[in-house]
Amino acid sequence: MIVVSSTELTHPPIDEPGVPFHPNCQLLCPPTPEPRSPSLPVDSQAWWQQLLQASQDGVWDWDWQRGQIFCSSRWKTMLGYGESELADTVDTWYEQIHPEDRERIERSLLAHCQRQTPSFQCEYRARCKDGSYKWVLDRGQGIWDETGKTLRLLGMRTDISAYKAVEDQLRHHAYYDPLTQLPNRSFxxxxxxxxxxxxxxxxxxxxxxxxxxxxxxxxxxxxxxxxxxxxxxxxxxxxxxxxxxxxxxxxxxxxxxxxxxxxxxxxxxxxxxxxxxxxxxxxxxxxxxxxxxxxxxxxxxxxxxxxxxxxxxxxxxxxxxxxxxxxxxxxxxxxxxxxxxxTHTMRLDAIAQLELEAELQQLSATSLRLHYQPIICSHTGKVTGAEALVRWQHPERGLLSPGQFLAIAEETGLIASLGGLGVAPGLPTDAAVVCPGHCSPRHDFERQSIGTTIGPA
Missing domain, CATH: 3.30.70.270 (Reverse transcriptase/Diguanylate cyclase domain)
Known part of the structure; x- marks a missing residue:
């Protein structure tokens, strides 16, 4: 931050002889009076011009009170313009800014001129001669008089389009699905x-x-x-x-x-x-x-x-x-x-199902009951067998029918283990026929498991 009295400010635009402008544009100050290095040119203005030409950055000098702005050659060629194709006016500079970025730049400039920020720095899109837009970074420093009035803004412009292209590519990889080219879960x-x-x-x-x-x-x-x-x-x-x-x-x-x-x-x-x-x-x-x-x-x-x-x-x-x-x-x-x-009821049902699944994993053989429904021959009226119907004796919910837990067992892969738990303990020793009927839609508790269990009985 630089504060000078109005009588002490003698810095002219960069293209005129006078106090030189530091190429990094972070600080402007008169040079310390030291013996000139013999390697430096006698004409300091020519030395600074050579330095500006060698730099890949554009330089600007904004006279805040007069509303005039000087832009170096590189500032213009960066956007595809010749030396004389852009007027050195604030309006010209403003017109080059992408409409969506203008308000943000105005806020940043105003904050710095009111000395709310130590420097001005803003990324934005600048319009090129061919109508396309290029990402640039402007950095600058203000000069104020002893009353706090803004006198000058001095800064530099850097072409960051290559950096932005890499950034966009990385963002695309991070936020888009490579198969469908749609946004992904994170996005x-x-x-x-x-x-x-x-x-x-x-x-x-x-x-x-x-x-x-x-x-x-x-x-x-x-x-x-x-x-x-x-x-x-x-x-x-x-x-x-x-x-x-x-x-x-x-x-x-x-x-x-x-x-x-x-x-x-x-x-x-x-x-x-x-x-x-x-x-x-x-x-x-x-x-x-x-x-x-x-x-x-x-x-x-x-x-x-x-x-x-x-x-x-x-x-x-x-x-x-x-x-x-x-x-x-x-x-x-x-x-x-x-x-x-x-609906809120769905959430309660989902929680109850999750609890039931956890209880199924801890299920013991003594918790399952087999109820038998007789199978009667329609011609003779005699009992020819029985259909085994499994029930779960839940310690809190009472006797649960298959419809209340078998679907969950199927989804979680617990259906086969339930077959082994539920059939053998409930078989009567004198049963002539036991038909695994209403046990499960998935092959009746995995028929191979049941057959193995019934055999020794």
């Missing part, structure tokens, strides 16, 4: 957090979709992952074409896609969009090299977020995605190819 969660913040501040509602392609693993298992990947890319493109530009689509992982539906302002709009997406996915997806096309169903979990004062007042993206996933699995249990809107 989606950031956008969702921002949308939640906007909703809390401006009550701007939206919906969150979590869409899972039903039975997509069949494609991978039968035709291979290469075909599956090509189909996922097609599905992503089709979904993107069907959405409003205001909406945000991401590949969330595997065969799951997440949608931030900001174009819908009411739940009815969101439901109409969900129905449209399900219909689109149910159309045939032709694939080059295959003699047939693919049609898919999907399950969509929907979390409507329209009133920040509602019971479901989400504070983070993770909370909203958690409930969208809960709703999605609820849609799958209802038969797939449909959507489900999240």
């Amino acid at each position: 989606f969660l950031e956008q969702l957090d921002e949308a939640l913040a906007r909703n809390r501040q401006h009550c701007r509602g939206f919906s969150v979709f979590l869409l899972d392609i039903d039975r997509f693993k069949v494609v991978n298992e039968s035709l291979g992952h290469r075909v599956g990947d090509r189909l996922l890319a097609q599905i992503g493109q089709q979904l993107h074409r069907c959405l409003h530009p205001e909406d945000f689509l991401a590949r969330f992982g595997g065969d799951e896609f997440a949608i931030l539906l900001e174009s819908s302002r009411e739940i009815s709009d969101a439901l109409a969009t969900a129905e449209f997406l399900l219909a689109i996915l149910n159309q045939a997806f032709p694939l080059h090299g295959q003699s047939f096309a693919f049609a898919f169903s999907a399950s969509i979990g929907i979390v409507p977020i329209y009133d920040p004062r509602a019971q479901q007042n989400y504070l983070s993206a993770g909370e909203a995605i958690r409930d969208a996933e809960t709703a999605m699995y609820s849609a799958k249990r209802q038969g797939k190819g449909r959507y489900a809107i999240f």
Whole structure:
């Protein structure tokens, strides 16, 4: 920071003889009167001109009071202009700034002139002669008089377009899915957090979709992952074409896609969009090299977020995605190819199911009961056998029917171990026939396991 009296300020523009401008533009001060090095030219102005020409940075000198600005040759050639093609005016400099960056630069300049920051530094896009934009970095230092009035700003411009290109490439790798070229999970969660913040501040509602392609693993298992990947890319493109530009689509992982539906302002709009997406996915997806096309169903979990004062007042993206996933699995249990809107009851059911799964893993043989239902011959009226019906004697919930726990056992892979636990202890020694009937939709508690268990009895 430099403060001088108005009578002491004698620094002219850089292209005029006088006090030299330091090429790093971090500090401007009169040189200490020392003996001149014999290696320096006698003409200091020529020395500084040579230094400016050798530098890859452009230099500017802004007379704040007069509204005049001097820009070096490099400042202009950096943007593709000749020496005389750009006027040395503040308006010319301002016109070269990208419209989206102007307000930010104005704030930064004003803060420095009011001595709120030690220096001026700002990255922005400057318009080139061919109409394209190039990223540049401006750094500068102000000079004030003894009353605090801004007299001058002196600085330099650096071309950072190559650095920005690398930065953009790294950002693309970090935030985009390489298969579908859609935003990935990390990018989606950031956008969702921002949308939640906007909703809390401006009550701007939206919906969150979590869409899972039903039975997509069949494609991978039968035709291979290469075909599956090509189909996922097609599905992503089709979904993107069907959405409003205001909406945000991401590949969330595997065969799951997440949608931030900001174009819908009411739940009815969101439901109409969900129905449209399900219909689109149910159309045939032709694939080059295959003699047939693919049609898919999907399950969509929907979390409507329209009133920040509602019971479901989400504070983070993770909370909203958690409930969208809960709703999605609820849609799958209802038969797939449909959507489900999240309710608080779904969360309670999910917690109860998780607790039940943990209890199933600790289940002992004494907790299962076999109830027998006789099988009667319609011609003779005699009992020809019995159907074994398994029940779980839960210590807190009482006697649970198969419908309350066998589906969970199937999903978690515990179904085979339940067969071994439940059949042998309950077999009567004098039973003529025992028919494993209502035990499980998965091969009746794995028939091989049951056969092995029944044999010794």
